Amino acid sequence: MSGGRAEIPVLDLADWRGGAAPALAAALRHALEKVGFHFVTGHGIDWSIVEATFAECRRFHALPEAAKASLPVTRQITGYVGVGSGTTRTTALYDGGQANRVAAFLCKREEEGLNHWPEGLPGFRERVLDYMAAVDALAQRLLPLYEQALGLPAGWLAGRFAPADMHMRLAWYPAEPAGDARAADGEGFGVAPHTDNSFMTFLPQNDLPGLWIRPAGRDWTEAPHLPGSFLVNSGDALQRWSGGRVLSTEHFVRNRSGRERVSIPLFYGPDADTVLDGMPGHGSAVPVTYGAYTQWFSDRTYWGDDSPMP
Template sequence: MSDTETIPVVDLGPYLAGEPGALQRTAGELRFALTEIGFYFIVNHGVPEALIRGAFEQAARFHALPLDRKMDVRVDKHNVGYLPMRGDTLRTSTVQTVTKANLNEAFFMARDLPDDHPDVLADRRFRSANRWPKDLPGFREAVVAYCDALEVLVHKLVRLYAVALELPVLYFDEPFRDFQYKLRMTHYPYQEALADDDFGIAPHTDTSFLTLLAPNNVPGLSIRTQTGKWIDAPVVPGAYVVNGGQMLQRWTNDVFLATPHRAVNRSGGERYALAFFTDSNIDWPVASVPTTVGPDRPPKFPTTWYTDYMIQYQKRTYDLLADANRQAAE
């Protein structure tokens, strides 16, 4: 494991099957990926192909709706609902000065809380009910089933992260018992010849602890290696792409990477992407784990809470909400 300009492929099969030694071996592969590259593929992950295919079909169904129907569920302060084309600008990017909006549209959903959940009734930030489109039978059920399968996978993955950080294997079980997640169902239209600063999604790092990007036969993702070189992510049939974000940096005191990446659709057709952004329980304080700090390595980040962090990110990123806030103030 010495190649730092190739996204490694990690086989989860032996670990998920409970084979002797697989936990430590797979955790070692993750540690290399997350300290040297920041991205990795996973195969034999256990998510049924039918669920993945169904989620892509639902993304295409939703984005084929007329704009007025999609705008009926436009994104709100909880970051659920429809984000229209060119609706976000990644001003928070630490990689590039971004002034142009992204050439994509997206539907966001979170954990599907019931209408009578205490957090929903209290209108607690980022703990709302989802904004489901009307008259789209089967959409909600297929998307929720897909997220339920990914929730099971995340609970397995965080144990690998614990061992990779030389922590007890169950270290992250409680912080991720009722973890925050967002599924972003993105549509990237075909991009022809564009200026250098036109992107489907501009260079950025995610905010998440980990992101699961669904297997995709249509390429478009590129990542920036630690040498500054941009490389295209290959198509690996059936494999999820996994990466860390800014919250992972805070959990690990910068030991694990939040690698910059971008997307441009030059496939000649439409591109859909399913990104599952995962963070800890909403009330869990995010601070550097014990194995990443010491007398010669003090914490680089203050203790962070999900809500505070995401409010600031959202204010700077989502143009639609910024416009709504300005109108409300006038």
């Protein structure tokens, strides 16, 4: 039976200076356990950095297709994937799968030495890395709040995100006929219904709608527009690590704006060698490293690997 539409909580960090924050932690706990998504406002990131990264995303996707295709995606999840090159195959929602109507440039933390940057786009690399550093700083600031919300010892998460594993997508959705995107069926998904692999995903608000979410027991709900905010969702890694206490909520993207749409999600997780074997007080999980789970996830999406989930 339908449970109605979910409201996405808003966490305002403007007056939080770190330390104990019972009310804020309780709000985050509700978001993690009941919705799987929350907005973050008062985050302290200069929004001009976000706007500059949206602009760089558009610059990249305006390149000739041959120039973009010269940076083919690697198994390390860096490089370019064209429209129709990825299929959502990682959850029980997979039904045989249409290719996703999205193209993306993928990059990771620069220190890993795995990125392949386009030529002829001065400033692109620098602005993208500036954005990633800003989101990394925000995520590190949030980790103590996640510890409070999850009842973990202070500092328990911090050492496991030093450094964090970061994977960014500069995504472009072609213009599709304007219309109603409510039904999660039929053709024309930008990204078909899925869950993320991450601990948490950061999605800065842009000027076009398109994201729909469905927490367990709820109806599909279009994410509202909250200017200047980040929409943050928990992913499979956090759900697994928490023994299933935290939701990894289904969502899809369908561009029915009649215009081209860009998006710059950043997928944030612990160090790749971190074993997701159960948090203190959260039961146990089948041990797997974050890196191994992420590799399985990307191999199924981009390479058609049908191996079972580790």
